[in-house]
Amino acid sequence: MNTELTGIILTFVLTVLLAFPLGKYMAKMFAGERTITDFMNPVERFIYRIAGIDANKPMNWKQFLMAMLSINCLWIFYAFFLFLNQSHLPLNPDGNPDMSPDLSFNTAISFVVNCNLQHYSGESGVTYFTQLFVITFLQFVSAATGIACAVALFNGLKHKTTENLGNFWSIFTRAITRVLLPISIVIAIVLAFNGTPASFDGKDTITTLQGDTVNVSRGPAAGMIAIKHLGTNGGGWFGTNSAHPFENPGYFTGMLELAAQMLIPIALLFALGFYIKRKKFAWMIFGIMTIGILILAVPTINWEMSGSPALHKMGILQSNGAMEGKEVRFGAAFSGFWSIMTTVISTGSVNAMHDSTMPMSGAMQMLAMLINAFYGGCGVGLLNYYIYIIIAVFIGGLMVGRTPEFFGHKVEAREVKIAALVTLLSAFIIKGGTALAAYYFTSHGHADWAVKPEAWLNNPGSHGFSEMFYEFTSANANNGSGFEGLGDNNIFWNLTTGLAMIFGRFLPIIGPVAIAGLLAKKKYVPETAGTLKTDSLTFGVLTFAIIIIITALSYFPPLVLGPIAEWLG
């Protein structure tokens, strides 16, 4: 038991130790200072020349967002088209079929928005070609999009008054060439040497020791699995994601994959501190987020290690904790910790089936996604946290008797409107979506879809409700994990979660970047003794309280009807 916890603590500490220098490096690199990766300069110049980009052209927030949205838009069409026709494309040794239009729609959006919700199974639903040319590609570029938008925020915060949030193309390009690609190569090679397949061979057929004939799916997975974690994407090569023994062969690769998904979100926090020269502010955010994560993770680990009460009643030995849906090589504690990290960080890669975790562990996973700002996804976690900061600044500013201001810029009606809208949106998507699903389940159970609504749920009662709620929460948070018992490959879920993902991705990016741009344009107000210090512990606590209160108040009823009722019942 002690080694289980040691592994968790070690993973966390090592990640932070790696994230710190990485953050410093990213701050310098994105600020255009000299770094060790300057040997990439000619490559990038070459890329800019081919693409016809002036990498030094400043962009205001509207231009920045236009660039970001147009390239993302293009990717959705590209991905949709390829999924739809994948059986006719090369690299399909297993002869997998085309995706249905609704599934293509869902999957294309899912990977463009860094969500990686998968309504298909990797072994049979996609081809090696789409795995590489769509999924792996999108896992790189969607992560780079998130990082670029975070850097735009940095630029808005850095200068006293500016219109320039940086050049999207250049930040985006360097996010790949100088961060994502090099680190991914290292991780992929380590994975390959630990047993993850990396060759292009198709399905193998073997006769087992006992004499059964079975197939074994394979493929060039290592590279994709590296970027899926590093870019906080989370979509697995195989159906069961990082629970699959090829995708995640051992405890060491488990630690590596977990560290990889935490790395950039944490590094970006430090990068923020270095970039805008407010290290205390960055540490304060890091501290608050870490405390938030501990509050979610510690009880979850405890619940998972304690085992299922129902199984205890049966009188069997549960010294290893709750094992349903878990792999022996990871164990209950590590899987519990992973389930929280993958949900707070919006990766959504799983090493155990969340559907089978304890009821309150499920509640914690949902809370992690509802908050979606403790470390958070690649770049977007910070943007989400920024929205909470704006609301905290507003309320806190009022409480100290001053028109609210953040880093010398007055927060006024327009910014509050955007922040309020973004907050409102998640509540609308998640609860509206779940309500719609619950309505179809109860009132139109026989609707003639690929999976009839009455057959959607793999579990009855409160937990069935949780399955629907989790799905929309995950889609909105761009997380991608699921209570996978849900029968989600049908037109209802493909369409609704597709829309949830696209709104859940872009509005929470547009909002904060717009606020950052609007604020940065404003006249700079110097700090005085009457100014609310945003890097103080008090403000950190206020932000934390606001996060908790907004989330709790918005989602109390579904949480009660789902996991809490299951737990109490």
Add this chain to the structure above:
Amino acid sequence: MKKYILPSLKLTLVFIIICSVLYPLLIAATAKLSPGGGKGETVSVNGKVVGYKNIGQKFTDDKYFQGRPSAVDYNAAGSAGSNKAPSNPDYLKQVEERIDSFLVHNPTVKRNEIPADLVTASGSGLDPDITPQAAYVQVARIAKARNIPEEKIRALVDTSVKRPVLGMEKVNVLAINIQLDQLK
């Protein structure tokens, strides 16, 4: 609008080449040097491939160590967990049945000696490992089925348990069964 579309298009093409062609090829080439050559590490008995080191197999015979229940019946063409909720009455009934069945096959074992991993489905349905407790609890049955003294099998389990510095203690079911076949 055109101002953004054209660079988007070209940049996309460039990164498709980098991320979808160069990158996987580089990894695949490097992986050729790895133990399985990037195709997954296989296990052979007498020169015949009997499985993959990391992929669990179905063992139903009393004379073999049995792995965990699987939602895909250990067919690695796919993978899946049961996704059953701990509160699901059908699921609990299923576990109850597994316990009963285990007790039938292992009459010397007491209920409170059955480790949970033997009656709960794994996450992937392909879990290659079981816990040491799950191995030890099967020793008596296997000894009886194979007519080999229990101590010998227990000793085999002793040597088969992997105790890493970090992580879980575990027994690879395929590996121990191959060794079991070689026991006299």
Add this chain to the structure above:
Amino acid sequence: MSTNKSTSLFEKTLLKQAFKQSFIKLNPRTMLKNPVMFTVYIGTFIMAAVCMWIAMGEASQGSLAYNLTVFIILFFTLLFANFAEAIAEARGKAQADSLRKTREDTPAKKLADGIGSKEITLVSSSQLLKGDIFLCEAGDTIPMDGEIIQGIATIDESAITGESAPVIRESGGDKSSVTGGTKVLSDRIKVRVTTEPGESFLDKMIALVEGASRQKTPNEIALTILLASFTLIFLIVCVTLKPFADYANTPITIAAFVSLYVCLIPTTIGGLLSAIGIAGMDRALRANVITKSGKAVETAGDLDTLLLDKTGTITIGNRKATHFYPANGVDAGTFTEACALSSLADETPEGKSIIELANINVNGFDTNSATFIEFTAETRSSGIDLPGGVKIRKGAFDAIKNMVTKAGNPFPEETAECVRNISSNGGTPLVVSRNNIALGVIELQDIIKPGIQERFARLRKMGVKTVMVTGDNPLTAKFIAEKAGVDDFIAEAKPEDKMNYIKKEQQGGKLVAMMGDGTNDAPALAQADVGVAMNSGTAAAKEAGNMVDLDNDPTKLIEIVEIGKQLLMTRGTLTTFSIANDVAKYFAIVPALFITSIPALQALNIMRLHSPESAILSAVIFNAIIIPLLIPLALKGVAYKPIGASALLRRNLLLYGVGGIIVPFIGIKLIDMLVALFI
């Protein structure tokens, strides 16, 4: 302060008036202005419809009594919110009315044909138009705001300021304004009316308070948006609860939906928001400051820099003699006597203070045949020629030195040294000579107002920078600035210097306030973010500023800053309180809704409320009565303490955040115990 300003929070007549207004405000068009409360309004109508539905025989919605109770509570919630606004308006109006009352129809002596006119017609004050000229003599009440165009008079302004000492107002200069309702005590003046009837500052303020011309301030708008979005979130919560409940096979009554909704939305702050704004203006008025807009009060809370005139704000009126320094060989007594003699005819406050300090019986001197020498800009000295041919002079250092050395006498070195010392200590040296021989130096010092350092320290803690504006030379200014504890000073200030300083500060993103009275202050008053014109000041100054201080008290700026901060803080803390309340309300209502179909949720009923019905009723009742309970706080404002922003935030978070979570748990439980008696 006169007694009419210390009206208790709820005076009977005000209550009656506000009570009537709370019903009048139920007009949907008025309700629409407050989106949060408007949704409650709709909820009330829905409940009325439900009650009728039940009366017609519908059985699925619970008993009529229960639904009727919910309806009545909601109706009261609306009334309470309206009442909060009405009482704030009533108080503000009463305050303004009491000021206006003094100027109700008084007879005016109108000069028919302008200033030179001999013909006087008696008209009612209400008939005076802008530009009319009227005459006021001793004993007359001034009928209308105006500007003196001829004459000088002592005026009793106690009706407005509460200050009983009469003030002098005269034509020309910066003290030419008179206010309607004040009384002329002596002399006669001719006054030109400066405002149209019904457009005086007071009239404007009353309109502002009454709501006719009240506009939401930027901060109020931002807060309204935030509250509206919270309202929408809770609307979503309640609407989606229907399919959720269907999934869980739980019928939920309309009353329960409406109750949950009304409890969750921020009705507390929504109901009190406009009252808080009005109360802010009202508090300013109580401090005898008329604000021209709610925004000005709000801005005051944000001020970064205050420009304060030295005289009257930082120092008491004028300089005072503090020391006599005789030259070597001059007897101290002789010197003191010479000083006193030199100032016998000096009517300036400085001169009087010299005699005071000398403390000798001046009547002992035979001054009848003496000649007094007046101060002139040329000689820059004054004095006395005694019958015996003794000439005593008192004046600036260089003037006397010139005179002494011109007469061939040496100027004592120690006296010159003394002069330098005094100057560098912020004092003003006056040299006294007798028959062209320097006798010594008188030191005049500015007396810094007692307690002013503390006030500046308080301002510094609020983050407000103080700037002293003075006509003194930089050396003296620096000394006084340091002594008084201001952060910066403008020495030898000309009106344009103020303007430049304000612009410079504003370019740095700061909000600047200043106080002024003269016409030449008007541009700076207009430029400043908060310009406070003294009521005694010129019409131009009053027009340019966005506040008028009836007391003419330069320290008023400090109070204004605190009023502004209080206003914002009251909004912030009540918002926090309102939102924090929801935690307890959830714990009251959600278990109540689902307990029949999911009995395990009884564990969430941590308040152990009596029954689902009593739980819902208690929550709604709590939600309603918290509004009137908080009206006093909304009107008085949350106390501002200059303890630094973080400490203040901690304090308010603890008080209103944590308090806001705990209070409703207790409140709802108590109400439930009461309600349980009836169910």
